[in-house]
Amino acid sequence: MTSFDDDQDDFPMFLNLRSLLLDDCDVGAECQVLRGFLGNSPSLETLVLRNCVFGTDSCSKKRKASSSPEKTSSAAGWHGRTAYDCNNLKSIELEFADGSAVDELADTLLGISKEIVQPIQASVHDGMRRVKISFA
Numbered sequence: 272m273t274s275f276d277d278d279q280d281d282f283p284m285f286l287n288l289r290s291l292l293l294d295d296c297d298v299g300a301e302c303q304v305l306r307g308f309l310g311n312s313p314s315l316e317t318l319v320l321r322n323c324v325f326g327t328d329s330c331s332k333k334r335k336a337s338s339s340p341e342k343t344s345s346a347a348g349w350h351g352r353t354a355y356d357c358n359n360l361k362s363i364e365l366e367f368a369d370g371s372a373v374d375e376l377a378d379t380l381l382g383i384s385k386e387i388v389q390p391i392q393a394s395v396h397d398g399m400r401r402v403k404i405s406f407a
Contacts, residue, residue, distance in 0.1 A: 286312075292319045298323050302375050302376055315359060316360060316362075319365075323367065354382050362403065362405050365402040365403075369398050
């Protein structure tokens with residue numbers, strides 16, 4: 272298992288990655304895993320996040336699962352870049368439990384330097400919120 276905690280320079284480049292599906296995963300405190308993919312996948316066209324754990328929820332689950340004191344990580348390296356050049360990004364699809372804390376996810380997605388060209392589609396069904404964002 273690979274861990275990318277603090278430094279975006281340690282995150283590998285994915286030059287040919289066009290579609291990324293993260294399903295039922297922990298995207299890390301301050302969404303550092305998602306930030307790593309956004310910053311290091313220049314060909315990314317489609318991003319799908321389903322049932323992922325974001326930010327504060329991520330920290331809470333890690334603390335509960337760990338019996339030893341957790342190292343506090345600084346995400347300053349991830350916040351150094353304010354915009355992600357996702358020139359090929361066409362869509363983002365999100366699915367998460369209604370009521371989930373998604374503030375850090377929203378902050379991360381605001382760093383994408385693309386213009387939204389279609390209205391954002393959103394719905395709630397069986398307690399799950401679905402959001403689709405389309406770009407030019």
